[in-house]
Amino acid sequence: MKNIKDELQNIINGDGSIGPTSKLEKVQNFLRTNEKASFRTEKQKYLKSEETICLTDFAFKEKLFFLEEISEDNFISAGAEQRVYRYDDFHIIKINDSIFYEYWLDYFNSLLIHNYFFRATAYIFLGFKFIDDILCAVVKQEFIVATEITDLNVVKQFLSYNDFNNSRNNDYINSNLGVIFEDLHDENVLSRNGILYFIDTIFYLTEGFYSSKI
Numbered sequence: 001m002k003n004i005k006d007e008l009q010n011i012i013n014g015d016g017s018i019g020p021t022s023k024l025e026k027v028q029n030f031l032r033t034n035e036k037a038s039f040r041t042e043k044q045k046y047l048k049s050e051e052t053i054c055l056t057d058f059a060f061k062e063k064l065f066f067l068e069e070i071s072e073d074n075f076i077s078a079g080a081e082q083r084v085y086r087y088d089d090f091h092i093i094k095i096n097d098s099i100f101y102e103y104w105l106d107y108f109n110s111l112l113i114h115n116y117f118f119r120a121t122a123y124i125f126l127g128f129k130f131i132d133d134i135l136c137a138v139v140k141q142e143f144i145v146a147t148e149i150t151d152l153n154v155v156k157q158f159l160s161y162n163d164f165n166n167s168r169n170n171d172y173i174n175s176n177l178g179v180i181f182e183d184l185h186d187e188n189v190l191s192r193n194g195i196l197y198f199i200d201t202i203f204y205l206t207e208g209f210y211s212s213k214i
Helices: 004-014 023-037 047-062 105-117 151-162
Strands: 076-077 082-085 091-096 123-131 134-142 163-166 169-176 179-182 189-192 196-197 202-205
Touching: 004 023, 023 047, 023 105, 023 123, 047 076, 047 105, 047 123, 047 134, 105 202, 123 163, 151 163, 151 189, 151 196
Parallel strands: none
Antiparallel strands: 076 082, 082 091, 091 134, 123 134, 163 169, 169 179, 179 202, 189 196
């Protein structure tokens, strides 16, 4: 468990990486550095709107906008936080406005954690795009076709085996790692030939994540 936590801390704190530096890591590093530079007292709490302005400027400067047209003919589904489109025969793209996260940094941290745990469905960050004047992230992911209905009891057993304990409904927490894992209903976890594929994940870090104690 210590090794896993060390690796995750290295990834989130920018002291390590999974493979070559990616656009995703580049943006997360900028947001992390920007957060430290914008440290304020509790009464002057950093606002997400301010973070978004800085992020937009950075995206323009670094040419991180996704310029391809996204056709509504390829629309698959939509949720509260994202819209999903077919990209090609093997991938989908997801357009996310980070509404489930207090800050954009939290969203990119969640992507990095997902990629650490679930490489078969890893997110590839393609860039940003304005949708109805709202800044959104565009990510690509392998298209998973389910072959059977997901048994949520199996999901619970799998996560329990990996030290993620059910906190309520479809939400879990790993107290040793300091990681919360939420919204794992049967549309976010698919089953193909008896193998679970986590396709939509929401991770949050607790204060315990930054502690060196296990």
